[in-house]
Amino acid sequence: MSFFQTEEQKEYINKLELAIASFSEREQELDESRSFPYQNIRELKDFGYTALTLPKEYGGRGGTLYDFLLGQELIASKSGSTALSIGWHLGGIMEINERKNWNSEVKEELMKNVAKGALVNRAATEPKTGSPTRGGRPETTAILEGSSYIITGRKTFTSLSPMLDYFIVSAWVPKDESIGWFLIHRDSAGVSIEETWDVISMQGTGSHDLVMDSVKVDTKYYVENQTKRSAKGAPWLLHIPACYIGIAAAARDYSVSFAKTYTPNSLPGPIAELPNVQRLIGEMDLELLQARHFLYSVAEKWEQQPKEHEKLTVDLAAVKTSITNSAIKIVDMAMRIAGAQSLQRKSPLQRFYRDVRAGLHNPPMDDAVISLLAKTALSEE
Known part of the structure; x- marks a missing residue:
């Protein structure tokens, strides 16, 4: 049964299917070698899929939630780990633009880079807090020093980490006595990825640990405060x-x-x-x-x-x-x-x-x- 709403959706998904035709052929080898699907992600970038949920005003396709789900189901039928990984990126882009609670300058900076192929994901889970949905306070800290925050901590389950350009990191902010979220570039001093992902499921998501050792972040990249976030659905x-x-x-x-x-x-x-x-x-x-x-x-x-x-x-x-x-x-x-x-x-x-x-x-x-x-x-x- 077809779940397409429009001919445009059908045409887009059919083109996507042709673009990812080789995904399923690589799955056996990727699974056995426990490798990250670099080529899959590059091909999705080349197709323009990584900008599917990016608003048109920033150079994206401006895809709807429904468009997003159709694409995710198709990709998952060829490569589950590729779909789950890229889904966090696309979902994050959709969330930022729908909540509209970011500094406009920082948001525009990120979105324009996403239009050029940059990848982003939230990093919230920690070894001792477990799932962030359970309400545990992060042990990662953001200490204000002058016009910058110094962020130190470790995040687990950082999907897509081998190719991420940006991390949106949760941290405890003593100054505010609340949880804050910070946009951190991969090339920032003190940022590293420790390859810890060793599981029997979704091995290809590359969900390694993100380690931050006194990472200096300008105050403008303090993008969200947990207490000020709306309780909208996700x-x-x-x-x-x-x-x-x-x-x-x-x-x-x-x-x-x-x-x-x-x-x-x-x-x-x-x-x-x-x-x-x-x-x-x-x-x-x-x-x-x-x-x-x-x-x-x-x-x-x-x-x-x-x-x-x-x-x-x-x-x-x-x-x-x-x-x-x-x-x-x-x-x-x-x-x-x-x-x-x-x-x-x-x-x-x-x-x-x-x-x-x-x-x-x-x-x-x-x-x-x-x-x-x-x-x-x-x-x-």
């Missing part, structure tokens, strides 16, 4: 479920192809003719349809009903939890169709299986979403 975080449903769709496609072509000598035809295999295929497609409808309907409502944004914040959270769990179910069913062959290292299914599990640990977490839904229901009059 629709750009839908890039997370879009990524995982893209991986699940790839697993679905692979298993259906396998079922059509695999004929053991105990059967007169391919396993696709078996009722139990057909049942699994049908259940996969039902799960996939439900997930896609949920994702794109909420994105469409967010765009078309701005007065309902406050109510839709619950939906945004629910989409992530529902879809990431659906993705896990779909990949599991795909592996049941392929049987033990799905566990072979040469099979992409074992990679899909490992990668979709990572979705459980991206924000918002399942327990927080379920609690939010319950509290919302109990607050109804």
Whole structure:
């Protein structure tokens, strides 16, 4: 089923698909060597995808949330780690421009560089605080000295770190007794990347540690104060479920192809003719349809009903939890169709299986979403 809203969207996604045709061919080698997909990111830059959500006034495409999700799902079906990585960059650009709480001079400086190909991501997670969504205070500090802040600390899970040009770093600001966010360039003295990323899922995101050793930052790059941030929803975080449903769709496609072509000598035809295999295929497609409808309907409502944004914040959270769990179910069913062959290292299914599990640990977490839904229901009059 097509989820395109316009012919322009369809044309853009079709062109993107041609531009990333080689992504899936590289995945096996990248996974085995545990390498970062440098070439994938360069090809996305060349296509102009890294400026998809950048407003036209800065030289970007001015893509909508819906455009963004379509692109993310497609890329994830070819390379999950590439999609998740670039999703943080594009989502961050969308967030900055929608919140409109940055100094205009600094914002324009960053956006013009993004138009030239610069990449940016937030760095918030720390070893002792865990997920920033849990409310822990960062141990990274920003001490005011004259007209500059001196920032010292370590951030984990810094996705896209091998190619990032800018980091938006959270730090405790003693002067304000609150959390602040600072824009830091990769080439700043005292900034380094420590290659610590050693996981079985999403290895290609290059989510290494960002280390800051007395990094000097001009006061104008103190871009946000946590206490002054609005409590608006975060629709750009839908890039997370879009990524995982893209991986699940790839697993679905692979298993259906396998079922059509695999004929053991105990059967007169391919396993696709078996009722139990057909049942699994049908259940996969039902799960996939439900997930896609949920994702794109909420994105469409967010765009078309701005007065309902406050109510839709619950939906945004629910989409992530529902879809990431659906993705896990779909990949599991795909592996049941392929049987033990799905566990072979040469099979992409074992990679899909490992990668979709990572979705459980991206924000918002399942327990927080379920609690939010319950509290919302109990607050109804």
